[in-house]
Every structure is written in C-alpha cells, then in structure tokens.
Amino acid sequence: MGERVKKLLAKMTLAEKIGQMCQVAGTGGISQGLRNAVREGKVGSVLNETDMATLNEIQRVAMEESRLGIPVIIGRDIIHGFQTMLPIPLGQAATWNPDLIRKGARMAAVEGRSAGVHWTFAPMIDVTRDPRWGRIAESPGEDPYLTSVVGAAMIEGFQGKNLSDRDSLAACAKHFAGYGYSEAGKDYAYVNISESELRNIALPPFKAAVDAGVATFMTAFSDINGVPATGHAYLNRTVLREEWGFKGFVVSDWDSVIQLITHGYSESEKEAARASVAAGVDMEMASQTYLYNLAALTEEGKISEAMIDECTANILRVKFELGLFDHPYTDPVHFPEKGNPEHLDIAEDAARESIVLLKNDYNVLPLNPDNLQNVAIIGPMADDAHEQMGTWTFDGKEAWCRTPLQAIRERLKGKANLHFAKGLSNSRSRSHEGFAEALDIAAKCETVIMFMGEEAILSGEAHCRADINLPGAQNELLAKISKLGKTTVLVIMAGRPLTIEQTGHYTNAMLYAWHPGTMGGPAIADIIFGDAPPSGKLPVTFPKHVGQIPIYYNQRMSGKPATHDSFTYIDNIPQRAPQTSVGNTSFHMDVGFEPLYPFGYGLSYTRFHYGDVRLSAHEIKADESIEIYIDLTNTGERRGAETAQLYIRDRFGSITRPVRELKGFKKIWLDPGQTETLTFTLHADDLAFYNAENKRVVEPGDFDLWVGGDSRADRHAHFKIIE
Numbered sequence: 074m075g076e077r078v079k080k081l082l083a084k085m086t087l088a089e090k091i092g093q094m095c096q097v098a099g100t101g102g103i104s105q106g107l108r109n110a111v112r113e114g115k116v117g118s119v120l121n122e123t124d125m126a127t128l129n130e131i132q133r134v135a136m137e138e139s140r141l142g143i144p145v146i147i148g149r150d151i152i153h154g155f156q157t158m159l160p161i162p163l164g165q166a167a168t169w170n171p172d173l174i175r176k177g178a179r180m181a182a183v184e185g186r187s188a189g190v191h192w193t194f195a196p197m198i199d200v201t202r203d204p205r206w207g208r209i210a211e212s213p214g215e216d217p218y219l220t221s222v223v224g225a226a227m228i229e230g231f232q233g234k235n236l237s238d239r240d241s242l243a244a245c246a247k248h249f250a251g252y253g254y255s256e257a258g259k260d261y262a263y264v265n266i267s268e269s270e271l272r273n274i275a276l277p278p279f280k281a282a283v284d285a286g287v288a289t290f291m292t293a294f295s296d297i298n299g300v301p302a303t304g305h306a307y308l309n310r311t312v313l314r315e316e317w318g319f320k321g322f323v324v325s326d327w328d329s330v331i332q333l334i335t336h337g338y339s340e341s342e343k344e345a346a347r348a349s350v351a352a353g354v355d356m357e358m359a360s361q362t363y364l365y366n367l368a369a370l371t372e373e374g375k376i377s378e379a380m381i382d383e384c385t386a387n388i389l390r391v392k393f394e395l396g397l398f399d400h401p402y403t404d405p406v407h408f409p410e411k412g413n414p415e416h417l418d419i420a421e422d423a424a425r426e427s428i429v430l431l432k433n434d435y436n437v438l439p440l441n442p443d444n445l446q447n448v449a450i451i452g453p454m455a456d457d458a459h460e461q462m463g464t465w466t467f468d469g470k471e472a473w474c475r476t477p478l479q480a481i482r483e484r485l486k487g488k489a490n491l492h493f494a495k496g497l498s499n500s501r502s503r504s505h506e507g508f509a510e511a512l513d514i515a516a517k518c519e520t521v522i523m524f525m526g527e528e529a530i531l532s533g534e535a536h537c538r539a540d541i542n543l544p545g546a547q548n549e550l551l552a553k554i555s556k557l558g559k560t561t562v563l564v565i566m567a568g569r570p571l572t573i574e575q576t577g578h579y580t581n582a583m584l585y586a587w588h589p590g591t592m593g594g595p596a597i598a599d600i601i602f603g604d605a606p607p608s609g610k611l612p613v614t615f616p617k618h619v620g621q622i623p624i625y626y627n628q629r630m631s632g633k634p635a636t637h638d639s640f641t642y643i644d645n646i647p648q649r650a651p652q653t654s655v656g657n658t659s660f661h662m663d664v665g666f667e668p669l670y671p672f673g674y675g676l677s678y679t680r681f682h683y684g685d686v687r688l689s690a691h692e693i694k695a696d697e698s699i700e701i702y703i704d705l706t707n708t709g710e711r712r713g714a715e716t717a718q719l720y721i722r723d724r725f726g727s728i729t730r731p732v733r734e735l736k737g738f739k740k741i742w743l744d745p746g747q748t749e750t751l752t753f754t755l756h757a758d759d760l761a762f763y764n765a766e767n768k769r770v771v772e773p774g775d776f777d778l779w780v781g782g783d784s785r786a787d788r789h790a791h792f793k794i795i796e
C-alpha cells in the first residue's frame with residue numbers, strides 16, 4: 074500500500090494533491106461545474122449525493138477523464154442505519170450489547186455501500202453529560218468506557234473484516250474533540266475543558282477508535298479553551314498522530330475551516346486554510362479555502378509541500394485500502410420494496426434491547442393480551458413513522474416502518490377492542506382540542522397505553538432545548554388521563570433524557586424507547602405483551618430537574634458530599650434560620666443530590682440476585698491482572714436479561730479520582746432459578762489515568778470494586794495495587 078501511494082504521489086502536481094484534500098457537497102445531479110472540477114482533479118471527495126447514476130458518473134469522470142484516474146470517495150452520514158433505521162445511537166448504547174451494535178453497523182454498511190456510499194461520518198463518540206444538547210441523541214451517552222465499547226463495535230461493524238471488502242464502509246470517529254462539553258448544552262458553543270478532563274474523559278473513546286482501526290477522524294466545530302478544534306495542532310497532530318499513531322485521514326466538519334474566521338481565530342480564508350493544514354486537517358469539508366489558497370501558501374513557504382504530501386498520502390492510503398482504485402463503481406441494486414427481512418430483524422432486535430423499563434408499579438407490565446378487553450392507545454408518537462426514526466435519517470424509509478399502533482393492533486386482533494386517539498397533533502402542540510376524544514376513549518377502556526415524547530426534529534444537530542420536560546401539553550393530557558384511574562402504561566420516545574419525574578406520577582409503568590427506528594413498533598409491542606423482557610439500561614443519568622445538569626455518576630467526591638441525613642429540603646428550612654457553613658453538604662435544596670434514575674439503571678420483569686464478589690487476588694502489581702467472580706441468579710418467575718456492571722474507585726490519587734468508574738459489563742440471559750458465575754478480568758493498566766502532569770500512570774494504593782445492576786451497585790470488594 075505504501076508503495077502504491079508513494080508512486081502515485083510522485084506523479085501528482087501540487088494542484089492535484091490539493092484537489093484530493095477538497096470535499097464538495099453534492100447538489101443533486103452532476104453539474105457542469107462539478108464535472109469540470111472532477112476532471113481537473115480538484116475533488117477528492119463528494120458528500121451527500123446518493124443518486125447512484127450520478128455517483129457512478131462522477132466516478133467515471135474521475136477515473137476516465139481526470140489525468141491520473143484517482144477515484145472520488147463518497148461520504149454520507151449513515152449514523153444509525155441507512156434505509157433500515159436502527160435506534161438512535163443513544164438507544165443503541167442502552168442495549169449494552171456490543172455484538173448487536175456491531176451487527177447493526179454491518180447492516181448499515183451493506184445497505185450504504187450498495188447504494189454507492191464509501192464512507193460514513195460515524196460513529197459519533199463525544200462523551201456528553203448534558204441532555205439539553207440535541208446531539209446527545211447521536212452519542213453513546215455519558216461514560217467514557219461505554220462510549221469506547223459502543224464506538225469500537227460500530228467501527229468494526231461499518232468497516233467489516235477488511236476495509237477492501239465491497240460491503241465495507243470507512244468509518245469516521247467524530248467530533249475530535251470535546252464537542253460534548255458545549256457550554257449550557259448549546260450546540261457549537263464554547264468548550265472550557267481542562268486537559269485532565271479531556272485526557273481522562275473525552276479522549277479515551279477516540280483512542281479506542283484508533284485501536285479499533287478507524288479509517289478517518291472528523292474535527293469538532295468547537296472552540297476548545299480558545300483554540301477551535303479544526304485549528305488544533307495539539308489534538309490533531311500531537312495526540313492523534315504522534316501519541317496514538319493514527320494512520321488514516323482527518324476531515325474538517327462542514328465549513329469548520331472557514332469558521333476559524335467567525336471564531337475570531339484566523340483573519341482570512343488563506344489564514345484559515347494555513348492553520349487547518351498546519352493543525353493536521355487533511356481534508357476540508359464544504360468550504361473551499363484549501364482549493365483557493367493552498368497553492369499560494371505552499372509557494373510562499375507558509376506551508377511546506379511535505380505537509381501537503383502528507384495530507385494527500387493519508388487520503389490516498391484510505392482510498393487504496395477501501396479498494397476504490399480496483400472497484401470504483403457501484404453496481405445498481407434494487408432494495409426490496411418492504412425492506413430486507415434480515416435487516417429488519419436486526420433493527421427489531423436492537424430496538425427491543427434498547428428499551429428501558431423505568432417503572433412498573435404493581436407489575437402492570439407485561440400486559441396479558443388474553444386478559445384485555447378494551448385498550449386505548451393515546452398519544453402523538455403512537456403512529457408516526459417519521460418521528461420514531463429519530464434524527465439523522467436522510468435515507469431512512471418511512472414506508473418500511475412499523476409503528477406501535479400497527480404492531481399492537483396486530484397483537485390484539487381478535488382478542489381485545491382497540492381505540493386510538495392522538496390527543497395532540499404532535500409532541501409540541503399546546504392545543505387541548507384533541508383532549509376530549511382522548512379522554513373519551515380512555516374512559517371506555519380498562520387499559521390505556523400512551524405514546525409521548527419528542528418528535529425527531531427536537532433532538533440532533535443544533536436542536537438543543539433549555540427545558541427538557543415533555544414538550545407541549547403532553548403532561549397536561551397525561552394528568553387528565555391519570556385521574557380516570559385506569560391501568561396506564563406510558564412509552565416515551567425521545568432523543569435525550571427528559572425530566573420526567575412528574576410525568577412518572579401520572580402512570581403505572583414507564584418504558585423509555587428513545588427513537589427506536591424502523592422496527593420500533595413490534596419491538597415495543599413485544600415488551601408490552603411480554604414476548605420479550607425489557608433489557609435496556611440507561612447509558613446516561615436522568616436528572617430530576619434541568620438545573621441539576623451536568624449530573625453524572627462518575628463525579629468527584631467533594632470535601633462535603635451530600636448524604637440523606639445532611640440534605641435539607643427548601644420547605645424544611647426554618648424562617649430566619651441563621652447562616653452557618655458548619656455541617657453543610659453539596660446539594661440543591663429544591664431537588665436534592667440524586668438523579669431521577671442513575672446511570673446503568675433499568676428494570677426487568679424478573680428479579681436478579683447478586684452473590685458476593687470473589688477476587689483471584691487481593692494485591693496485584695502494576696503489570697498484573699485480577700479476576701473478579703460473582704454469581705448472578707434469576708430469582709424471579711420469568712426469563713430475563715441482566716447487564717452486570719463492574720465499577721471501581723481508586724480511593725486516593727495524586728489527583729482526586731471519580732467516586733466510581735465503569736470498567737466492565739456483561740449482559741446475560743437467565744431462566745428462572747438459573748445461576749451463572751460471571752468472570753471479569755481487570756488489568757492494573759485498566760486503572761491508569763492521566764495525572765497532573767498529563768502522564769498516564771497506574772498509582773499503587775487501595776481500590777474499591779462493586780458489581781451490580783446499575784451505578785449504585787452494592788456488592789463490594791477491596792484490593793490493592795502494590796509497587
């Protein structure tokens with residue numbers, strides 16, 4: 074590969090090299106301008122063009138009419154499925170099932186590649202602790218370890234066994250880096266993050282992506298501590314290339330090179346181009362500062378030709394690895410009219426395992442179809458294919474979607490009468506016009522299943538919210554229905570954690586289904602009627618109130634941590650109480666210090682019992698590992714799946730350590746009465762962190778360890794790392 078790249082590079086003019094570094098946006102069809110640019114070798118990549126005839130024609134011009142016949146790489150945002158939609162990435166993370174996530178990405182790659190796409194801008198692995206941020210929907214949540222595992226599984230799925238296979242997609246780890254820390258959960262906002270936080274929390278998933286062999290990286294839109302990511306040489310060169318040895322190429326985000334001017338970082342387009350190349354950004358997406366300025370910058374000696382060669386070589390290497398020189402074209406395919414059944418099955422499995430049971434008073438779930446007579450289905454999300462697909466569904470086939478209403482209708486056919494009313498025309502509606510009809514059917518039925526949440530457009534890029542309650546008049550409708558005293562089940566479909574403390578009081582059972590994708594309907598019906606148990610666990614902490622944000626499980630202790638005894642509720646503070654700082658602790662006096670639902674949380678239809686933790690050793694050296702054993706028993710009456718989670722705490726460090734850190738998990742299925750011994754292996758190196766000098770160290774000392782079903786896990790053991 075190296076030889077082929079070298080040979081080709083030797084033949085290229087400066088202009089042709091710069092051409093490889095330019096990615097242009099498709100405009101639907103091949104314009105004369107695009108045709109000429111490709112012919113002249115000025116286009117290295119095209120994004121957002123999906124008409125296969127157009128793509129093949131672009132490629133033909135590149136291969137046959139450009140001087141050197143270098144193929145164009147076609148990019149597309151295949152974020153959670155191409156035409157068959159998987160749950161949004163946050164939902165996929167809730168499955169805690171890397172094999173299933175890998176399968177989903179593989180399926181997306183097969184569909185995308187057969188439509189002519191070579192490269193997806195996924196996975197998005199920005200750790201985020203802010204549900205106001207719309208892009209939390211695209212992320213695997215708040216934890217660096219879970220995000221690393223999910224990201225790596227997606228990369229393996231997209232890229233397949235070999236990148237050169239004709240059904241592989243080059244993956245893209247994005248957005249490098251720190252984007253999830255956008256201030257106030259507002260997209261594109263400033264990111265103020267210490268290097269310690271960056272190194273210990275934000276960067277590990279990106280390092281894991283490099284280790285998983287990801288072909289490309291994308292920079293973040295963010296200004297990080299005063300240097301926009303697209304001009305950030307420390308991140309893109311020192312960390313990514315020098316420390317981690319990344320060999321693929323780095324693409325900017327859309328217009329993020331030219332935005333260096335808007336940020337107030339570069340004074341001109343020429344300077345923006347210079348800063349980006351100097352920072353190690355090999356390809357410019359959308360804006361064209363490279364095309365118009367790199368030649369002059371090179372001639373003036375402001376950028377060396379060696380730098381241009383390096384960028385070009387990085388891009389060509391990926392094109393060779395993808396096999397684009399040998400197979401530049403895509404054979405026309407016809408997608409099955411109703412979707413590929415195997416792909417739909419994968420989407421359904423993923424949706425089913427992504428659903429989290431948050432509450433189930435009196436075990437109202439699962440519902441037994443044989444015991445139902447009249448069932449009301451209510452809510453704006455019950456029968457809306459578009460909304461259940463979620464954000465980033467450019468190519469998603471609405472017609473292939475199965476909605477909850479359709480699926481429930483099928484299940485109850487011949488068994489119970491079904492009544493449906495939307496109640497609200499959409500999730501944002503404030504109108505009470507539809508309430509009467511909804512209340513009317515609810516009154517006639519003994520069971521009410523409600524589908525509420527957020528429409529797809531309320532999350533995703535640039536779709537941030539300051540108030541993360543259920544939007545519109547949904548809570549009001551729920552409150553009225555709850556007064557009827559029926560058995561109520563609420564299914565929430567949303568792109569983020571919503572503040573649903575009050576909402577939860579209006580219903581007996583609550584399922585969180587995220588935006589579940591094409592097969593959301595049957596997946597939800599399976600859970601509701603007990604054909605499958607709920608097995609999702611939260612990949613992100615659910616706050617009680619938006620004012621608690623950022624709230625996350627792996628926080629630091631504080632010198633005055635809150636306890637149930639030390640917390641004083643605002644209404645309990647006496648009038649004219651004297652001020653004192655003695656005995657005070659860290660909490661909000663109006664909402665406390667705990668989340669609504671902790672990270673890792675999710676109920677089942679059965680019960681699990683964790684035995685005692687046993688360790689293979691109580692002391693290990695920094696180059697050794699420890700085995701952790703625990704018996705897990707299904708003590709309930711139904712088959713179920715449990716995700717056992719392993720957390721550690723480094724008791725004392727040269728810098729303070731998080732109160733808990735997830736270090737492993739296992740999802741297993743157990744029959745009633747069945748016990749399995751789970752084994753986790755923890756290497757001392759897994760306990761390393763970046764210290765005050767930003768050196769990765771394993772510090773000897775005491776460690777706590779817990780195993781359990783969520784981040785409050787209580788089966789405890791202690792061990793030491795010794796010199």
Ligand code: NOJ
Nearest residue numbers: 150194247294326327534
């Ligand atoms: C902007 C988004 O930030 C990025 O994630 C996406 O891949 C590009 N646009 C291309 O659509």
